[in-house]
Amino acid sequence: MNSLKVLKFQVGNAKLLAIQDSDTGEVIVIPVHTISLPSGYSCPAADECLSKANRVTGKITDGVDMEYRCFSATDEARSTNARNARWHNFDLLRQCQSLDEMVTLIKLSLPCSYGVIRIHVSGDYYNQMYFDAWCIVARDTPNIHFYSYTKSLNYWVNSLDKIPSNLNLTASVGGRQDRLIQEHNLKYAQVVFHPSEADKLGLRIDHDDSLAMYGSESFALLLHGTQPAKSVASKAK
Numbered sequence: 467m468n469s470l471k472v473l474k475f476q477v478g479n480a481k482l483l484a485i486q487d488s489d490t491g492e493v494i495v496i497p498v499h500t501i502s503l504p505s506g507y508s509c510p511a512a513d514e515c516l517s518k519a520n521r522v523t524g525k526i527t528d529g530v531d532m533e534y535r536c537f538s539a540t541d542e543a544r545s546t547n548a549r550n551a552r553w554h555n556f557d558l559l560r561q562c563q564s565l566d567e568m569v570t571l572i573k574l575s576l577p578c579s580y581g582v583i584r585i586h587v588s589g590d591y592y593n594q595m596y597f598d599a600w601c602i603v604a605r606d607t608p609n610i611h612f613y614s615y616t617k618s619l620n621y622w623v624n625s626l627d628k629i630p631s632n633l634n635l636t637a638s639v640g641g642r643q644d645r646l647i648q649e650h651n652l653k654y655a656q657v658v659f660h661p662s663e664a665d666k667l668g669l670r671i672d673h674d675d676s677l678a679m680y681g682s683e684s685f686a687l688l689l690h691g692t693q694p695a696k697s698v699a700s701k702a703k
Contacts, residue, residue: 473558473575474551475499478584498582498675503559503589504552505539510592511617512536514640515657519543521553533640538588552588559596568599569606576603578610582679585614597621604633613679615655617641623650636678636685654684661688 478498506518506529516529519542526543528535542549562568576583591597597618604612613634616622622635623646629635637647637654647654655678658664664671664686672678677685 471558473501473555473572475501475575475577475583476551476587478587496581498584498679499577500584500587501555502538502548502552502587503556503592504549505536505542505588508556508589508592509617510590511619511641511643512590513617513642515638519549521549524549536588542588556589562595565595565599565602568595569602572599572603573606576607576610579607580609582611582613584675585612586616590616591618591621594621594624598625598628601625601628601630601633605630608632611679613675615678617643619643619646619650619652622646622652626650634679634681653682656684656686658686658688664688 476499478500504518504521506512506516506527509516513529513531514533515536516532517536517539518527519525519539520527524543524546526535526539542552558571559568562571585600591600598621600612600614604610608630611632611634613636615636615638617638617640619637619641620643622629622637635653637644637652639647639654639656646652655672656664656667656669658667658669658671661671667686669684669686670677671688672681672685673688677683
C-alpha cells in the first residue's frame with residue numbers, strides 16, 4: 467500500500483491507555499491509536515479555544531473570542547512534522563468525492579484490527595459527510611472502540627440514530643453550537659481552570675481519558691497547554 471495515499475495515525479502518549487477486561491478477567495493494557503487534522507482549520511464550530519498554526523511557518527493566530535489556546539495548535543506551532551502529518555490527512559480526506567470513497571480511505575488506513583482509536587487529538591468533524599464516514603467505519607469494525615471530542619454538534623445531532631455503540635462521543639463545551647448540548651442531552655466535557663471549579667459544577671475530572679473513552683456521564687478537563695502571556699488562562703496555569 468502506498469503510504470502517501472493513506473491517513474497517518476500515531477500511538478497516543480502515556481496517559482492514553484485503554485484498560486480492557488478479557489473473558490478470563492485478565493487486565494490488558496492496549497495503546498490507543500490517534501488521528502489528527504489541523505487545529506482550527508478543520509474546526510468549523512470552535513470558538514473559545516479557536517487557534518490556528520500557519521501551515522508553513524507554524525505562527526499561531528488566535529480567534530477573536532479565544533479564552534484559552536488550543537493545546538494542539540501549540541503542538542503544531544512547535545513541530546513541522548505534526549503540521550505536515552495533520553495537513554496530509556486533511557488534504558487526503560478533502561480529495562474524496564463521495565461518502566463511499568471517504569469510508570474506503572479511512573478503512574484502508576486503520577492501524578489496528580482491534581483496540582482503541584481516538585478520532586482527533588487535534589481537529590474536528592469538518593462536514594457531515596466526514597462525520598457520517600466515521601460512523602460507518604465504526605459500525606463496520608466492531609472490534610475497535612472509537613471515541614472523540616467534538617464541537618461540531620450539528621453533525622452529531624443530524625445523525626443521532628446512526629451512532630454505533632462502539633463510538634463514544636463527547637461534546638466539547640465552548641463552541642458555537644453549545645445550545646445543542648442541553649437540547650439533546652449530549653454527554654459533554656467542560657474545561658476548568660481549577661479543580662474547585664469542577665467541584666462547583668458537580669463534575670468529575672478526567673485525568674486519563676477513561677471517562678471520554680468509556681463513560682456515559684459528563685465530566686471536566688483541567689486546562690492544559692501553553693497559554694498566551696498575561697491572559698486569564700495563563701494565570702490559571
